[in-house]
Amino acid sequence: MLAYSLGLPHPLDATFLCALAFPAASGIINVYIQSTGDAAMKTLLIQNIASLVSCDDEDRVYENVDLYAENGVIRAIGQNLDKAADETIDARHMLCYPGLINTHHHLYQQFSRNLPQVQNMELFDWLKTLYEIWKNLDENVIRLSSLTGMGELMKHGCTTCFDHHYVFPAGAGDLIGTQFAAASELGIRMHCSRGSMDLSVKDGGLPPDSVVQTVDEIMKDSARLIETYHDASFGSMRHVALAPCSPFSVSAELLRQSAILARQYHVRLHTHLCETKDEENYMLEREGMRPLAFMQTLGWVGPDVWYAHGIHFNDEELKLLADTGTGVCHCPISNMKLASGIARVPEMLKLGVPVGLGVDGSASNDGSSLMEELRVAYLLHRLNSSREAPSGYDILKMATRGSARLLGRNDIGTLAPGKCCDLFLIDSRRLELVGACFDPKSVLATVGVRGAVDYTVVHGKITVKGGHLATIDEEKTALDAQRVCEGYLAR
Ligand code: ZN
Numbered sequence: 001m002l003a004y005s006l007g008l009p010h011p012l013d014a015t016f017l018c019a020l021a022f023p024a025a026s027g028i029i030n031v032y033i034q035s036t037g038d039a040a041m042k043t044l045l046i047q048n049i050a051s052l053v054s055c056d057d058e059d060r061v062y063e064n065v066d067l068y069a070e071n072g073v074i075r076a077i078g079q080n081l082d083k084a085a086d087e088t089i090d091a092r093h094m095l096c097y098p099g100l101i102n103t104h105h106h107l108y109q110q111f112s113r114n115l116p117q118v119q120n121m122e123l124f125d126w127l128k129t130l131y132e133i134w135k136n137l138d139e140n141v142i143r144l145s146s147l148t149g150m151g152e153l154m155k156h157g158c159t160t161c162f163d164h165h166y167v168f169p170a171g172a173g174d175l176i177g178t179q180f181a182a183a184s185e186l187g188i189r190m191h192c193s194r195g196s197m198d199l200s201v202k203d204g205g206l207p208p209d210s211v212v213q214t215v216d217e218i219m220k221d222s223a224r225l226i227e228t229y230h231d232a233s234f235g236s237m238r239h240v241a242l243a244p245c246s247p248f249s250v251s252a253e254l255l256r257q258s259a260i261l262a263r264q265y266h267v268r269l270h271t272h273l274c275e276t277k278d279e280e281n282y283m284l285e286r287e288g289m290r291p292l293a294f295m296q297t298l299g300w301v302g303p304d305v306w307y308a309h310g311i312h313f314n315d316e317e318l319k320l321l322a323d324t325g326t327g328v329c330h331c332p333i334s335n336m337k338l339a340s341g342i343a344r345v346p347e348m349l350k351l352g353v354p355v356g357l358g359v360d361g362s363a364s365n366d367g368s369s370l371m372e373e374l375r376v377a378y379l380l381h382r383l384n385s386s387r388e389a390p391s392g393y394d395i396l397k398m399a400t401r402g403s404a405r406l407l408g409r410n411d412i413g414t415l416a417p418g419k420c421c422d423l424f425l426i427d428s429r430r431l432e433l434v435g436a437c438f439d440p441k442s443v444l445a446t447v448g449v450r451g452a453v454d455y456t457v458v459h460g461k462i463t464v465k466g467g468h469l470a471t472i473d474e475e476k477t478a479l480d481a482q483r484v485c486e487g488y489l490a491r
Pocket of ligand 1: 104
């Protein structure tokens with residue numbers, strides 16, 4: 001088991017680092033790190049990768065290289081690596097990328113997609129209508145919505161998923177434990193959140209009484225979940241964040257207490273912020289402050305905080321985010337569907353605000369493909385900002401190393417020796433990519449890939465093969481999920 005702490009090199013690496021630097025055909029230098037010699041280790045060799053886009057600090061693209069991993073960690077990227085491995089992938093026509101990282105989702109919404117009654121609504125009415133369905137959540141709905149939502153993410157290159165779960169109906173069971181179990185079945189790296197709401201309709205909030213809890217209940221359960229599941233070590237498969245729902249469904253006290261508890265346990269803070277003009281007006285009326293100013297008074301800025309959406313920030317607020325390292329998860333499809341607005345991503349990137357990508361909940365997307373999100377983000381900002389828009393490669397980096405930063409991780413998000421082996425592969429010979437791969441860095445956002453990827457690898461383990469989930473019975477899961485979804489909606 002890897003036991004070294006996040007961000008620091010493995011102590012053995014210093015001893016064994018041979019740094020066999022040699023120029024590749026493309027003039028790129030490869031670094032080789034020798035084996036740690038663990039007798040029980042699992043190894044993976046990916047051979048002859050046509051193009052490997054590393055998203056590293058030097059923006060390196062390797063051509064015709066092998067990648068070798070041991071126990072989930074990349075040990076070498078180089079040409080003709082002479083290594084025997086437990087599993088070998090022939091990638092001679094494949095493009096290889098760091099696994100995509102989703103930094104905002106509500107997996108439980110998987111079973112409330114494409115509902116005709118909410119199709120023309122904006123956020124507040126949309127939420128009030130859907131809470132009447134969501135109040136019937138239980139462990140079975142959570143298990144199958146998590147399996148199907150994360151399964152779809154993985155089929156489109158995602159290797160780490162953050163989920164913002166904030167609906168805890170009384171007696172619904174261990175919903176977060178169920179999510180972590182589903183992630184283990186799939187083999188995806190999972191960041192769960194202990195979300196929360198304590199302001200129901202009778203207190204001026206949006207949700208019904210049956211899905212809100214007291215601050216005391218929420219704090220006790222938050223501490224329990226962090227102590228049970230949070231693992232901050234290098235290569236961790238499980239993190240917990242604290243994530244009250246939004247300023248209009250929680251009290252100031254809940255936000256304040258959440259920030260204090262998160263910092264005691266060194267876990268991260270997340271919520272929705274500046275998603276709509278309705279939210280801004282609500283906060284001005286209730287608190288006499290704009291949303292970010294209100295959050296700042298409660299300790300909610302800093303490098304351990306990231307907000308979903310962040311559409312309606314003004315110039316000073318963007319500067320505050322940059323100065324404090326407070327992050328933003330950009331969710332373009334959801335923002336378009338709910339007519340919420342366009343996040344000022346070009347300005348954020350210019351100022352140095354940490355920005356990642358997310359699909360948002362399945363009900364406002366209505367899917368779970370970060371691959372689709374890449375292209376929509378690219379096109380949306382081209383339309384809105386023309387020359388100032390991020391490039392296709394900028395958008396890819398947002399969904400990989402940018403998202404990793406929001407989750408507080410530097411062991412994922414790039415491909416290099418010493419990083420986790422989280423990646424995906426796409427066969428460049430597929431029909432829709434013919435003649436389109438001259439710039440592999442940007443092709444995912446500019447041209448886009450509609451079908452499933454060929455391989456997804458998480459921590460050195462093949463989780464998607466030939467476009468299908470390799471860890472669960474995909475067909476049976478889909479049938480079970482459809483049956484449970486119908487029963488849930490019929491309640
Ligand atoms: Zn959301």
